[in-house]
Amino acid sequence: MTQNINDDQTQADWKINTKQIEPITEAIIAGKYSWACVLILRFLGYNPLHYMPYRTYNRLTKNN
Template sequence: MNSLNNPSPNQRDKAMSEEQFNQVIEAILAGKYSWACVLILRFAGYNPLHYIPYRTYNRLMKDNDRGEKNKSHYLGKCDNIRQKVS
């Protein structure tokens, strides 16, 4: 049970790539908390449809496909937050 609470360094490194982490942060900064949850589930290897309704998932996918075009707007905010945390 301790291994679940204290993952090894190798497990932490494989949890999420930096690009994936940035996508989750961008979604949170944009106020898209449901989309951030979908991303986290996908990046962790889970099927979001096992956890959220089909119609909700489809709406999120539709809404966020065009959101990828505005992605660069939030990259600057991510960099600002990292600088404050560091």
């Protein structure tokens, strides 16, 4: 079974703009990988609480 995905479809799915990439890269450079994941999930329109425990999310938002 094969799936045909053209470039237009994959580019349309990308929702993160350049202003949003900046804090993600800053978090990665600072070694805050969990915070970068939270930012990516938020910018893509997902609820980070669906992917991590509440206590972890709460700690990350307080620290950042």
